[in-house]
Amino acid sequence: MHAIYTKYLLPSSGLFFKQIPSPQGFVDTYKVFDGETEIGEIGINQDGNWLLIGGGDETFGTPYQAAAKLLETGSIKVIQSQLLREFKANGIEVLEAHGNEYIVRNIENDNHYVVRPGHVEVNQRCECADCYYRDAKCKHQVAVENFLFQRLLDKPFDELTASEWNLLVTDAATSLIRGV
Numbered sequence: 085m086h087a088i089y090t091k092y093l094l095p096s097s098g099l100f101f102k103q104i105p106s107p108q109g110f111v112d113t114y115k116v117f118d119g120e121t122e123i124g125e126i127g128i129n130q131d132g133n134w135l136l137i138g139g140g141d142e143t144f145g146t147p148y149q150a151a152a153k154l155l156e157t158g159s160i161k162v163i164q165s166q167l168l169r170e171f172k173a174n175g176i177e178v179l180e181a182h183g184n185e186y187i188v189r190n191i192e193n194d195n196h197y198v199v200r201p202g203h204v205e206v207n208q209r210c211e212c213a214d215c216y217y218r219d220a221k222c223k224h225q226v227a228v229e230n231f232l233f234q235r236l237l238d239k240p241f242d243e244l245t246a247s248e249w250n251l252l253v254t255d256a257a258t259s260l261i262r263g264v
């Protein structure tokens with residue numbers, strides 16, 4: 085297994101890289117999958133830059149950035165459906181948003197909680213015991229994060245601000261998609 089493969093493997097995001105034979109001008113080339121869906125091919129050239137195979141001259145510092153570009157151009161929907169699955173698996177439903185407050189419901193026991201993700205006091209961010217007594221980032225907060233993330237995914241690309249886009253391509257694969 086090539087070093088790059090493991091270094092950039094993001095197990096929870098479902099994004100992975102499979103090495104394939106390189107076309108001329110590339111040192112290493114990878115097919116990029118999001119779950120079971122192939123989203124394109126990326127390669128590293130002799131100068132150490134990552135490019136999309138057949139995708140122009142734009143270069144990237146890491147294979148993950150190149151893969152993010154593939155996501156941008158094609159399969160953001162794949163992430164979306166994955167997120168929905170995790171969201172359901174979570175068992176927490178976001179019912180309403182009032183400004184910075186969100187009402188969530190535990191589907192299993194019908195308990196409701198108010199989540200305030202931006203609250204400065206960590207133990208005030210959710211009403212549940214996990215949060216209140218243990219300062220934990222509870223599943224209710226994660227559900228709200230997923231909800232907010234989903235809202236970004238639903239936004240047309242040309243309306244995303246730079247920081248929203250950064251959130252999508254970086255946190256998407258690291259914290260938010262991971263769910264609980």
Ligand SMILES: [Zn+2]
Binds near residue numbers: 212213222223224225
């Ligand atoms: Zn909670």
